[in-house]
Amino acid sequence: YNIDIAYKNLKGSYFKDFMFENLSVIDRKNGLGFFSKSASIRPGAEIVFYLRDVHFIKKGDEPATAYDNLSGLVSIPFSSRWTYKDISGKVRPSRIGIDVNGLIATSDDVKLSLTGSIYSDNTIKSDIVIYFSDKLIKKMPEELSKVIMRDENDGWRSLSVKLEGNYNMPSIQVSGKLFRLNIGVASES
Numbered sequence: 001y002n003i004d005i006a007y008k009n010l011k012g013s014y015f016k017d018f019m020f021e022n023l024s025v026i027d028r029k030n031g032l033g034f035f036s037k038s039a040s041i042r043p044g045a046e047i048v049f050y051l052r053d054v055h056f057i058k059k060g061d062e063p064a065t066a067y068d069n070l071s072g073l074v075s076i077p078f079s080s081r082w083t084y085k086d087i088s089g090k091v092r093p094s095r096i097g098i099d100v101n102g103l104i105a106t107s108d109d110v111k112l113s114l115t116g117s118i119y120s121d122n123t124i125k126s127d128i129v130i131y132f133s134d135k136l137i138k139k140m141p142e143e144l145s146k147v148i149m150r151d152e153n154d155g156w157r158s159l160s161v162k163l164e165g166n167y168n169m170p171s172i173q174v175s176g177k178l179f180r181l182n183i184g185v186a187s188e189s
Contacts, residue, residue, distance in 0.1 A: 002028045017042050024057065030122065031059025036087075046101075051087040054105070056080050067139040070148070070174055074161050077105065077112040077130050089114075096120055109133040111156075116163070128161045148174060 008022035018041045026033030037053035058080050065079060066072025076082075089103030097119035105112040109132070116126025134155035137145045149157035162173035 004028055004033075015043070023051075026057055026059075031057075033057040034087075046090050046092045048090050049088065052085070054084040054087045055082060067136070068141055068144070070144075070172065073132075073140070073144065073159060074128075074130070074163070074172060076132075076136075077110045082107050082110055084110075100126070109136050122166050123164075124166075125164045126162070128163060130159045130161065131156050132159070 004024075004026045006022075006024045007020045009020070011019040013019075018039075020036070020039040020041065022035070022037060023039045024033060024035045034051070034054055034056050036051040039052070040050045042048040056078055062080060063075075065076060065081065067076075084105045084107045087103065087105040090101045092099040092101070097117055099117050101115055103112070103114040105114075111131035113129040113131075114126055116124065116128075118124050118126075131152060132140075132145075132149070137149075137155070137157055145157060149159050152158050159174065163171075164173075165171045
C-alpha cells in the first residue's frame, strides 16, 4: 500500500488487538502520516483504532498557521504542531482508498470530527467539524469567528466543512450559522 510503518514495541492478543508503542505511519507518496506514543488497533474488515499522544507528520516545509482565512482555519487541525491527547475511529481499506468513519481527535485547543473517504489518487471526500477553543478564537478576526462559526459549550466554536477533490487543493464547502459557502479551485487556462 506504499506506506511506511514503524514502532518500538508491539503486544498482541491472538490477532484481536495490537498494542503499539511509538507507532508511526507515513504515506511514501505524499509524505503525510502520524506518530502516536501508544496505539490500540483491532484489525478486521473494519479497523478500529485508539491512539494516544498523537501528532500529524508532514514531510517538507509547512506553512505558518493562518487564523485569518478559511483555508488556514481548515488546515489548522492537520498541522504537525498539535499534539492530540487521543484520536479514535474506524477505517475500512478498499482497492481505491480508505473509508474513515467517526474519527474523533481531541487536544486542549482543537477538536476534530471526520467522516469520509481518502482515495489512492490523492483525492478526498469528507465531512469535517472543527472545534476551536476560546484561546484560538481570540487569534481570529471577529468576522470569521462570529459569522462562520457556531457557538459550542465552554467558549468553544465549531466550523463545519465539506472537503472534496485533490487534498492539496480541494473544493471547500463551509456551513456557518446563517449561510453555506462553496469555494472551488479554478482550473488554469
